[in-house]
Every structure is written in C-alpha cells, then in structure tokens.
Amino acid sequence: MSDAAERRALAEELARYNTRVAQPDDPPLFTRAPKPAMVPLHWKAADIERLLSRIGANLKLESGGQRRTLRLTNPGLPYGTTTTLWCSIQYILPGEIATAHRHTATALRFIMTGDGAHTTVDGERYAMRKGDLVLTPSLAWHDHEHRGDEPMIWLDVLDISLVRALDATMFEPGTSELQTTAPVAERSMLEYGSGLMRPLGRRGSFPAAPVPVYSWTRALEVLERAASLDPDPYHDTAFEYRDPVTGGHALSTIGTVLQRLRPGMRGQMHRNTGTSVFYVVRGHGRIEIESQAFDWGPGDFVAIPSWHAHAIGNASTADDAILFHVNDRPALEKLGLFHESFD
Ligand code: GTQ
Ligand code: FE2
DSSP, X not given: OOHHXXXXXXXXXXXXXXXXXXXXXXXXXXXXXXXXXXOOEEEOHHHHHHHHHHHHHHOOOOTTTOOOEEEEOOTTSSSSSSSSOEEEEEEEOTTOEEEEEEESSOEEEEEEEOOXXXXXXXXXXXXXXXXXXEEEOTTOOEEEEEOSSSOXXXXXXXXXXXXXHTTOOOEEEOSSSSOOOOSSTTHHHHHHTTSSOOOTTOOSXXXXXXXXXXXXXXXXXXXXXXXXXXXXXXXXXXXXXXXXTTOSBSSSSOEEEEEEEOTTOBOOOBEESSOXXXXXXXXXXXXXXXXXXXXXXXXXXXXXXXXXXXXXEESOSSSOEEEEEEESHHHHHHTTOOOEEOO
C-alpha cells in the first residue's frame, strides 16, 4: 500500500480514539505568510443610513439592556467584522437607555452623529458628543442613557472574536438599571486628562484606561497642530490614542488611531499582521488593498484582513480627509505576533 493509502486506511481507527495522522489532502499547516479567510470589504454610508433607518423604525429595544445595532459582517467569517473584532453601528433614540453591565470583552464607542447621551464607566459619568472616543476596558461597568432630542448613532467595537477564540467570554448584568455615579463628575479627566502630568502621591496601581473619554475637540487639535510636520510616507499624520499614565495603548487589545490625510496625499503600500477597520469621518479618497481599490467618502467603513498590503490616499487636492481606525495590534504585540513590512 502507498503511504497515502496507508494514512487513509488508518484514519477511521485513529478517529475512534480521537487521534489522527496528517492526510495527503490536508491543507498546509504552515503557510509562508498569513492566509486569512476574511476578505477586504467596503460599506458605503448611503447603504448603512438606509438600513439604520429601517432598523430604527422596525426594531424595538427589548428589556434587559438590548441594543439596536447593525453588525458589520464579512463573507469569509462565520461572525464578526474581522478575525478578532466586532463592529456594530448602534442607533439610539431619545429616552432610551442601555442598562449597566460588564464583560471580559474590551469595548469602545466612537460617536458618529448626534449628542445628548451620557455614559457611566465604573461610576464616572461622561457626556458623549460627536467624534468622542469612549473606552470600556475589560470588566469595566458601563451604561448609557440618551436624554437628548435627536437619534444618536455610534460605532461599537468589541474584541468578541478574540475573546471567544480564547474561551474567555464572561458577562455580568448590573444590580440596577443605571450605575450610581460618583460625586465628582469626570474625575479621571481632571486627574489624568492633561496627558502631561498626573497627581503626586497616588497609592496603589493606576486604573486601566484611566481616562474613559477622549474628546473629539482635543484629538482633532492634536492632528491640526501636527499638520505642519512632514507627512509620514505611509500614513501622513496618524496618531494613536494612548493611556496618558503609562503611554501604552489606550486599550489593552484594541488599537485606536485618528488620521489626517492632507490634500493630495497618496500613501505607500505596507502590510502588517492583524486586522483593521477604517471609518471615514470626512473627506474622499481611495484605499488599495492588494489588487482591489475602494473609493471612500464620509461615513464609509473599510475592513482590511491580516497581511494584506494596503495604501491610502486623499482624492482631493483641496480638502483634507480624516479617518478613525481600529485594529488588534495591541493584542498581537502582547503575543509577540505583530509584524509589519514596508514594501
Ligand atoms: O454598548 O455595551 O454593540 O455590550 C455589543 C455589546 C454594544 C454595549 C454592543 C455591548 C455593547
Ligand atoms: Fe457592553
């Protein structure tokens, strides 16, 4: 019998004892480079807006802190937006609340439209305004309450697929609908919000994500003040949101970036392990991902699979473009699996 036939003949017997040998038709175990099942994808703002207004009109919030969300999916994956991340667009009507809870998955929100909602993260209450980034690290208690008078839309990003792959999913509902809030509002912003100094004499460790809300006005100011610097050839002006106490990533598993492309900027091709999702805050441009090209505009989303070469450019020679993106780089770095290549 040939070796291949020998292997096939053995398979049934081995399987009975929960064992196996490599079979001739097994796909290669090690590939020279990552071969993701996830595919590059572009969601257009007009489609998302139409679908959101349908779910806004037709889906009621169920009791128990359910949300009305439009999940971004990928045809190459059984669930989720990327191999590790879930991006959902949450549509919140005035008067609605999301009840207090916590989970091991790390989460963030980026406010797409509207204001008037408040979030409480581990007892600290913060306003949520357009362009703000709100962080809920693993096991931070959080709830939201929308007391404004117009619908709000925000992007939720969670590392659900990563946490599921590691069988570390936990969820705990709060004991009341909304948390009791601390007497001093936005206290951690007062303590750590400068990013330059921190209180002297603090005992014990600093909290994870010591500042839960990164305001749009301050993030934009950083980009605008950096506009006079020479452009990075790949990213132009891109800044990562960081933990102001440690200087590390703002969240331990999810990377967050705000990027400005000056008029006429065309970035060069590069690739890295890990996945990302881009959200266009303003402007028009093009992203090339391997052999594909997507022309994006305000409100669009684009997902990039691991190790896919990509280059981003601003299509306008008059206006800048601003993008918010998320990635799983902090998790990969911690595992020693982050690699990049500048082609
Ligand atoms: O707002 O806390 O889209 O826990 C999915 C899970 C949002 C949230 C989601 C969540 C949340
Ligand atoms: Fe949550």
